[in-house]
Amino acid sequence: MTTGNGTERPTGADRSAGRAGRRPGAASTRGQVLEAARARFAADGFASTTIRGVAGDAGVDPSQVMQFFGSKEGLFAAVMELPDSALAQFSTAFDGPDAGLGERVVRAFLAAWEGSAQVSEPLMAMLRGAIAHEGARAQLRDFIQARLLEGVRGRATGDGPELAMRAGLVSAMLVGVVMGRRVIGVPALAEADTEQVVEVLAPAVQEILAGT
Amino acid sequence: MTTGNGTERPTGADRSAGRAGRRPGAASTRGQVLEAARARFAADGFASTTIRGVAGDAGVDPSQVMQFFGSKEGLFAAVMELPDSALAQFSTAFDGPDAGLGERVVRAFLAAWEGSAQVSEPLMAMLRGAIAHEGARAQLRDFIQARLLEGVRGRATGDGPELAMRAGLVSAMLVGVVMGRRVIGVPALAEADTEQVVEVLAPAVQEILAGT
Numbered sequence: 232m233t234t235g236n237g238t239e240r241p242t243g244a245d246r247s248a249g250r251a252g253r254r255p256g257a258a259s260t261r262g263q264v265l266e267a268a269r270a271r272f273a274a275d276g277f278a279s280t281t282i283r284g285v286a287g288d289a290g291v292d293p294s295q296v297m298q299f300f301g302s303k304e305g306l307f308a309a310v311m312e313l314p315d316s317a318l319a320q321f322s323t324a325f326d327g328p329d330a331g332l333g334e335r336v337v338r339a340f341l342a343a344w345e346g347s348a349q350v351s352e353p354l355m356a357m358l359r360g361a362i363a364h365e366g367a368r369a370q371l372r373d374f375i376q377a378r379l380l381e382g383v384r385g386r387a388t389g390d391g392p393e394l395a396m397r398a399g400l401v402s403a404m405l406v407g408v409v410m411g412r413r414v415i416g417v418p419a420l421a422e423a424d425t426e427q428v429v430e431v432l433a434p435a436v437q438e439i440l441a442g443t
Numbered sequence: 444m445t446t447g448n449g450t451e452r453p454t455g456a457d458r459s460a461g462r463a464g465r466r467p468g469a470a471s472t473r474g475q476v477l478e479a480a481r482a483r484f485a486a487d488g489f490a491s492t493t494i495r496g497v498a499g500d501a502g503v504d505p506s507q508v509m510q511f512f513g514s515k516e517g518l519f520a521a522v523m524e525l526p527d528s529a530l531a532q533f534s535t536a537f538d539g540p541d542a543g544l545g546e547r548v549v550r551a552f553l554a555a556w557e558g559s560a561q562v563s564e565p566l567m568a569m570l571r572g573a574i575a576h577e578g579a580r581a582q583l584r585d586f587i588q589a590r591l592l593e594g595v596r597g598r599a600t601g602d603g604p605e606l607a608m609r610a611g612l613v614s615a616m617l618v619g620v621v622m623g624r625r626v627i628g629v630p631a632l633a634e635a636d637t638e639q640v641v642e643v644l645a646p647a648v649q650e651i652l653a654g655t
Contacts, residue, residue, distance in 0.1 A: 371627060397643055405616070412615070415580055416580070
């Protein structure tokens, strides 16, 4: 947690003072970049925000932003106070061959949302924040939309908007299932183990993403 | 709104004074019943709460509770500040023959959650309340669980807990889809019209509830 990578969560202490193992000034520079990114994501949305623009606002070189956060996704994760790995788990979920796609997607979502507390708790906090606050909601909306469109851009076949909608429906329904299990905690759902949920949902997700 | 049925929402004015068209004292009696019901649902849960118990706590006859709220569901709806019709739309969604079940369920959920503001807004308020507050969450959890178990009790075939889980997964995923469309408002989802969503989700829901 002293390497300045995107898995580090911004805190007041983080921004106001350097910590052991980091060179003086790095923490406050990182904090300035985060502040600038937060403002850019809020004002322009995820798709229109650039590393270059954020770097300019923060008065640093773009290479420094990359050094701290690795990518625009990493920067977004840091602004949303998520560990890098939380978003990485979704970014490849819809990739790969159609065979077994439903099962891979269901497992990726359950692994992220119901796996280690280090990933699932910040994700849950982000979701609660987005439900409660319009600012967080707008950022999340824009990020999800950008990722859905990006996810279908590389596909050789199929109707892009239709595929983005199908991937979006699957994402939304899986988050709903996680909410039913972990937030509301309905016993009929919460008591089912991961394998049971995969068994029931994988064919349905397969149907939505790739037809029967 | 002067008939004392469950579609009436409790308000401070409602509880403190009778209104035109209602006999004096009815409003405060209704308010006492609601207070008693709120306490019982919170302490004992939906399944264990009885009309008789609530009536006893409120110092009224059970027939008066029925007169005001029609049923335990109606009483719960009033406590959750939902119109009767909001819950009625779900109560029959999973009934009927397997043929076309997926489509009927998807349409029932979308009609309730995305239909008239009179029904969808209180439902959304209930969901937000349950996400934010443990008290509301516990009541909703218990109500959903009771309804899921009740829904499979009359089925001649199949494994009860398994069917309750499947109905619960469908409910949770459809609420997730509604959240993605109406709360977070992701364009790829929000811009799809009801028929598109039905077309994509009905076969998946059919798969979950009744096999392919």
